[in-house]
Amino acid sequence: MRNDPSARPRHAVVEALAEVRNAGAVDLTTVYEYIEPAALDALLLHNSGTDVSVTFSVPDATVAVWVDDERAVVEVTEKSR
Amino acid sequence: MSDDACSNDITVRNGRSVPHRGDGGSDLDRFFEALADDHRRRVLICLQCRGTVGLQDLADFLADQEDIDRGGEAFERLQINLVHLHLPKLADHGLLSFDQRTNTISDESLPKAVEEILDLAAGLEGVDGSDPATESE
Numbered sequence: 085m086r087n088d089p090s091a092r093p094r095h096a097v098v099e100a101l102a103e104v105r106n107a108g109a110v111d112l113t114t115v116y117e118y119i120e121p122a123a124l125d126a127l128l129l130h131n132s133g134t135d136v137s138v139t140f141s142v143p144d145a146t147v148a149v150w151v152d153d154e155r156a157v158v159e160v161t162e163k164s165r
Numbered sequence: 166m167s168d169d170a171c172s173n174d175i176t177v178r179n180g181r182s183v184p185h186r187g188d189g190g191s192d193l194d195r196f197f198e199a200l201a202d203d204h205r206r207r208v209l210i211c212l213q214c215r216g217t218v219g220l221q222d223l224a225d226f227l228a229d230q231e232d233i234d235r236g237g238e239a240f241e242r243l244q245i246n247l248v249h250l251h252l253p254k255l256a257d258h259g260l261l262s263f264d265q266r267t268n269t270i271s272d273e274s275l276p277k278a279v280e281e282i283l284d285l286a287a288g289l290e291g292v293d294g295s296d297p298a299t300e301s302e
Contacts (some may be wrong), residue, residue, distance in 0.1 A: 098245050110220065110244045113266060116253035
């Protein structure tokens with residue numbers, strides 16, 4: 085979970101995955117393989133007043149992202165093996 | 166970079182020299198999308214000058230252009246943007262190749278339309294892709 089107010093959803097996603105994977109943010113497989121990060125930001129930062137959340141899969145985990153009070157919140161749920 | 170602004174074979178005055186795709190978008194639409202970000206334009210301009218660069222050198226180049234301190238959060242985000250968005254997107258468009266195992270980025274031969282857009286952008290935005298370290302030696 086990240087609560088950095090200035091982080092865009094795409095940064096929050098990468099930082100959360102890096103934390104879970106215990107790896108550097110630039111050493112992770114590019115998230116572009118799973119989701120278009122600019123499209124993710126566009127969906128979540130469009131200020132519609134509607135609750136929007138995005139869920140997508142990465143190998144061995146599911147990632148959920150939403151914006152709460154202008155902060156990107158990321159939940160990484162690891163799949164049981 | 167094009168050396169002769171008059172030898173322009175991408176003009177559409179005689180019908181269509183930019184291929185139109187069946188899904189309603191032209192290749193030019195795709196190029197503009199790929200180039201609609203100053204970081205991505207700078208990456209390509211840097212590669213036009215240097216050919217192949219490591220991720221670290223590329224990040225340094227962009228940080229210099231934007232006055233970003235190494236080691237700060239902005240630099241971290243710049244690197245995230247490169248690895249997780251800009252480089253794979255440009256590779257997706259065939260405009261560079263990005264080897265994530267070695268963190269090496271190499272130029273690809275660019276369509277004429279892209280070269281011309283980059284030339285224009287480099288002039289307007291004052292970007293010089295050459296490596297100052299090699300010039301001072």
